[in-house]
Amino acid sequence: xxxxxxxxxxxxxxxxxxxxxxxxxxxxGFQASFPADVEEIVxxxxxxxxxxxDYIDQIFVMHQVAVLKEKPGKPLHYESHDEYRAFFNIxxxxxxxxxxxxxxISSEYIMWKNxxxxxxxxxxxxxxxxDIEVINEGLALIYKGKLVKSSLIFPPILHDxxxxxxxxxxxxxxxxxx
Numbered sequence: 001x002x003x004x005x006x007x008x009x010x011x012x013x014x015x016x017x018x019x020x021x022x023x024x025x026x027x028x029g030f031q032a033s034f035p036a037d038v039e040e041i042v043x044x045x046x047x048x049x050x051x052x053x054d055y056i057d058q059i060f061v062m063h064q065v066a067v068l069k070e071k072p073g074k075p076l077h078y079e080s081h082d083e084y085r086a087f088f089n090i091x092x093x094x095x096x097x098x099x100x101x102x103x104x105i106s107s108e109y110i111m112w113k114n115x116x117x118x119x120x121x122x123x124x125x126x127x128x129x130x131d132i133e134v135i136n137e138g139l140a141l142i143y144k145g146k147l148v149k150s151s152l153i154f155p156p157i158l159h160d161x162x163x164x165x166x167x168x169x170x171x172x173x174x175x176x177x178x
Contacts, residue, residue: 022174025050028067030148033174035063035167046071056163062153063171070145077145081117084142085109088119091140091147099125105135112141116177124156135159137168143177150175 023038024031028048035054042048049066070076078084088109096102102125112118118141127134135158138151150172158164 023050023052025065025067028065028148029144029146029178030065030067031174031176031178032063032065032150033171035061054167056154056158056161056167059155059158061158061164061167064149064151064153065175066149066151068147068149075145076142076147078117081109084117087142088117088140092119092121092123095136095149096123096125098128099123099134099136100128101126101133112139116141116143118142127153139172139175141177148175148177 021033022031023034025040028050032050034050034052036052038050038052040048040050047066047068049064051062051064054061054063076087078087088107092104092107096104102123105122105124107119107121107123110118110120118139120139122135122137124133124135126132133156134153135156136151136153138149140147140149142148152164152168152171154164
């Protein structure tokens with residue numbers, strides 16, 4: 001047991017000094033700078049999520065990119081900004097259903113890279129299945145028949161930490177889609 005604790009402590013310390021590495025997923029059609037090893041979870045034939053964990057003062061920060069491909073009969077193309085806004089509002093409400101006691105802190109419809117309809121959002125809630133209160137700060141965008149969501153999930157104690165703010169901005173800015 002002691003050996004495991006030493007290895008865990010060393011891993012946590014090293015993760016704080018290792019620079020983020022670019023991870024490219026041909027299957028997902030994206031590239032992002034994750035802080036550590038990336039685990040892919042296939043949700044169904046239309047959606048997958050890629051996750052990596054980092055730490056600030058031994059407090060976890062989950063980095064995730066999720067890709068949801070257009071399903072038959074459920075297009076991801078709309079004719080107007082109002083239709084995209086409506087879609088993103090529904091998307092955010094559905095995303096928050098995985099949490100209890102959730103509340104929106106902020107949400108803003110934008111044009112990501114001046115081209116793609118997107119939603120920047122932050123919400124807080126208790127993560128389903130874990131009973132941990134977290135903040136989910138993300139960016140969701142629509143590109144060529146898929147919804148790409150980049151998010152960081154972390155405990156509220158880190159919300160105003162400058163290191164976290166840099167981590168959030170760096171991760172979202174590293175996102176490239178193809």
